[in-house]
Every structure is written in structure tokens, then in C-alpha cells.
Amino acid sequence: MNPISRHEFLQRTAMAGAGLLLASIEGFAVAQSKKIRVGVIGCGSVSTQYLPHLSRSSHAELVSTCDVIYERAKQQAATYNVPHHYPHIDAMLAGPAFDLFVNLTDMQEHGRLNRQALLAGRHVWSEKPMANTYSEGKALLDLATSRRLRIWGAPAVVNSPQFAFMSRTIREGTLGNVSSAHAHYGHLGPTWSAFFYEKDGGSLPDLGVYNLATLTGLLGPATSVMAMTSIVTPERTVDNKGTIKVEAEDNAMVLMNHGHGVLSHVQCGFNYFDPYGHEGKGQEKHTITVWGTHGTMGLVGYDWAPFGVDVATHAHETPQRFVPDPRSYVWQQGATVIADSLATGAEPLIAVEHALHVLEIIEAARESGRSGKRVNLRSTFRWPMVM
Numbered sequence: 001m002n003p004i005s006r007h008e009f010l011q012r013t014a015m016a017g018a019g020l021l022l023a024s025i026e027g028f029a030v031a032q033s034k035k036i037r038v039g040v041i042g043c044g045s046v047s048t049q050y051l052p053h054l055s056r057s058s059h060a061e062l063v064s065t066c067d068v069i070y071e072r073a074k075q076q077a078a079t080y081n082v083p084h085h086y087p088h089i090d091a092m093l094a095g096p097a098f099d100l101f102v103n104l105t106d107m108q109e110h111g112r113l114n115r116q117a118l119l120a121g122r123h124v125w126s127e128k129p130m131a132n133t134y135s136e137g138k139a140l141l142d143l144a145t146s147r148r149l150r151i152w153g154a155p156a157v158v159n160s161p162q163f164a165f166m167s168r169t170i171r172e173g174t175l176g177n178v179s180s181a182h183a184h185y186g187h188l189g190p191t192w193s194a195f196f197y198e199k200d201g202g203s204l205p206d207l208g209v210y211n212l213a214t215l216t217g218l219l220g221p222a223t224s225v226m227a228m229t230s231i232v233t234p235e236r237t238v239d240n241k242g243t244i245k246v247e248a249e250d251n252a253m254v255l256m257n258h259g260h261g262v263l264s265h266v267q268c269g270f271n272y273f274d275p276y277g278h279e280g281k282g283q284e285k286h287t288i289t290v291w292g293t294h295g296t297m298g299l300v301g302y303d304w305a306p307f308g309v310d311v312a313t314h315a316h317e318t319p320q321r322f323v324p325d326p327r328s329y330v331w332q333q334g335a336t337v338i339a340d341s342l343a344t345g346a347e348p349l350i351a352v353e354h355a356l357h358v359l360e361i362i363e364a365a366r367e368s369g370r371s372g373k374r375v376n377l378r379s380t381f382r383w384p385m386v387m
């Protein structure tokens with residue numbers, strides 16, 4: 001987990017409020033200050049980033065791995081010294097107990113598997129999206145609450161010091177009256193698994209999700225959405241299924257209304273030539289820009305791998321770079337941060353209501369793309385996230 005200053009810690013806990021501290025929830029399943037036992041399901045590409053991060057955490061103890069491609073579960077268990085490995089979720093949940101279910105499987109599987117884990121009494125950290133639809137995700141949250149369990153969904157972008165800086169810069173009025181923002185993220189698309197292109201896959205839940213979380217986190221919950229989506233490349237060749245038909249959008253433009261006249265735009269896609277590649281290494285241009293009457297601000301690098309924030313204002317027209325620190329935040333920290341939170345009782349900045357809101361935006365964007373109409377949103381989350 002990122003080291004945070006005492007000042008930041010006090011701000012976060014003040015935001016959470018005494019009544020929201022995890023430990024204060026009556027009957028909360030995990031006692032404070034103990035190791036959180038973790039089971040990881042899905043041992044593909046992303047697990048190679050999560051498992052080393054979790055294995056370095058003083059609050060997490062890796063108990064089991066699981067993958068329907070059993071060789072992967074065995075391999076990752078051997079590499080990261082995990083004592084148990086399984087070819088199926090049923091066997092994993094029936095095996096030695098663990099507290100936190102970390103779901104790194106195909107996007108389409110998340111809702112079903114998360115539900116099964118909650119029914120088996122486990123807290124859940126899910127890669128994005130936490131479910132296939134907003135109502136499925138909301139039902140998962142209701143199920144968790146009814147069982148005094150917790151569920152959270154990726155991404156973890158709000159944890160970066162660059163996000164905190166941008167949020168404070170807006171709140172403090174440095175940019176004047178903020179009206180507009182833009183964000184973009186794209187590359188040529190994953191080559192290893194078909195699910196990215198199948199129904200309920202797509203560039204919105206895989207890529208746009210980061211920018212949607214960042215812009216709603218900075219500007220507040222969206223009240224309505226208009227969008228266009230398309231499929232540019234109708235066929236793809238992927239490692240696990242050969243040549244497949246693309247069913248989910250690989251190109252998207254989303255407009256959000258944040259209320260009070262504030263509008264923003266996110267574009268994402270799997271057809272972007274990107275000299276920085278899928279890993280994003282070396283991306284030092286602005287991928288997010290926010291405009292106000294007195295100044296403008298640009299996030300350097302991607303929001304999941306930020307390098308700093310450039311600010312230019314009336315008072316200082318030459319852009320200045322702030323938080324030029326690329327190391328203290330990594331996108332794969334989500335499950336570790338949640339294990340830390342469960343162990344210490346401190347409410348994390350990442351909020352499940354925020355993940356659900358982003359999921360509703362993705363669904364609304366698709367609906368707007370189909371109908372050509374503006375779609376109103378019903379979900380919201382506690383904002384501002386950083387004071």
C-alpha cells in the first residue's frame with residue numbers, strides 16, 4: 001500500500017467518518033489487525049501483477065489460487081508460494097478458509113463468481129467490471145450488506161497522489177470555475193483472450209472504465225450520458241480461440257453531464273495506434289485535461305500509470321509540473337489496499353458505489369449509442385472523494 005502522510009491519513013479517516021470505519025460495523029467478519037487470508041481466482045495475465053503485490057503485503061496471506069485452466073492455478077501457486085490451488089470455484093470455496101476473494105477472471109464471469117463468493121461468506125475485490133450490468137452489481141452490494149460482508153471493484157485510480165492533487169486543485173479554486181474535461185485511453189487491443197471482444201466485453205469496461213472513474217471522481221457523479229459506440233475491426237485473432245467475431249464495442253465516445261453546467265468527454269478504443277503500447281511505459285503526454293476560467297490542468301501519462309500533473313493559470317501562465325512521482329501508486333494495488341483496510345479497519349478511498357456508478361455509465365453509453373438518445377442515471381456516490 002502507498003505510504004500516506006499523517007495529514008492524508010487524518011483526511012481519509014475524517015472523510016470516512018467514525019460511523020463508517022470498517023471495524024465499527026456490527027458483526028463485521030474480520031477482526032482488526034490480523035492477516036487477511038486471500039484466495040485469487042483467475043491466474044492469467046493480470047495475476048502476474050496482483051500476486052507479487054499481494055505477496056509483499058504484511059496484511060495479506062495468500063491461501064489459494066484457482067483457474068479453470070488448472071495448470072495456471074498450479075503454476076502461480078508454485079511461483080508465489082501459495083499452499084492450495086484449484087481448478088474450480090466450488091473446490092476453492094470448499095477448501096481452506098480465506099477472507100477475501102480476489103476475482104481476476106474474464107469480465108463476463110465476474111458477477112456470477114462474485115455472487116458465489118459472497119454467498120460463501122467471503123469479502124470480494126473484483127477486477128472491472130464487478131458485474132455485467134448495474135442492476136446485477138447493485139444486487140451484489142445488497143447481498144454483501146445483508147450478510148455483513150464488503151465488496152469493491154477496480155479500478156483503483158482514485159488512490160494515486162496525482163488524482164488527490166487534481167481533486168484538491170479543483171476544490172481549492174486554482175482553476176477558477178471548472179466547466180470541461182477530456183480523457184482518452186486506447187491501444188490495439190489484447191491479443192491473448194477472446195472475452196475482451198465477446199458480448200459484455202469491450203473497450204468501455206476494459207479501458208474507458210479508468211477515465212470514467214477518474215473524471216467522475218474529479219468532477220462528481222454524472223447525471224446523464226450521451227454516447228456513440230462502434231465496432232471498427234469486426235474480426236480478431238486471439239491466442240485462446242483463433243479468429244473470432246467481435247461483438248462488443250471497440251470504439252467509444254462518451255459525453256457526461258456532471259450537473260451545474262460541467263461537461264466531460266471520454267474516448268477509448270481497441271484501434272488506437274499507441275507508441276506506448278499496452279503497458280503504457282513512457283507515456284508522458286496528457287491523457288486527461290481539465291479546463292476552468294482561471295487555469296488548465298493536464299495529467300501526465302495514463303491515470304493508471306501517472307507521472308505528474310501540469311498546471312497553468314492566469315497567475316502562472318507557464319505550466320508547472322506537480323507530483324512528479326511515478327512510483328508510489330501502481331494500478332495493481334487494489335486487492336492489497338483492500339486487504340490492508342480489512343486488517344486495520346480504516347475505510348479505503350475506493351468506494352463500491354463509485355464502481356457501480358461507472359458501471360451504470362458504461363451501460364448507459366451503450367444504450368445511448370443504440371438509441372441515439374440521452375440516458376439519465378440513477379446511481380451516485382459520496383463526493384468529493386478527496387477534500
Ligand SMILES: NC(=O)c1ccc[n+]([C@@H]2O[C@H](COP(=O)([O-])OP(=O)(O)OC[C@H]3O[C@@H](n4cnc5c(N)ncnc54)[C@H](O)[C@@H]3O)[C@@H](O)[C@H]2O)c1
Binds near residue numbers: 042046089105
Ligand atoms: N491484462 C491486463 O493488463 C489487465 C489490466 C487490468 C485489468 N485487467 C482485467 O483483469 C481481468 C482479467 O484479465 P486478464 O488479462 O488477466 O485475462 P486472462 O485471459 O489473461 O486471464 C483470465 C483468467 O481467468 C480464468 N477464468 C475464466 N473464467 C474462470 C472461472 N469461471 N473460474 C476460474 N478461472 C476462470 C481464465 O482461464 C484465465 O486464466 C479482466 O477483467 C481485465 O479487464 C487486465
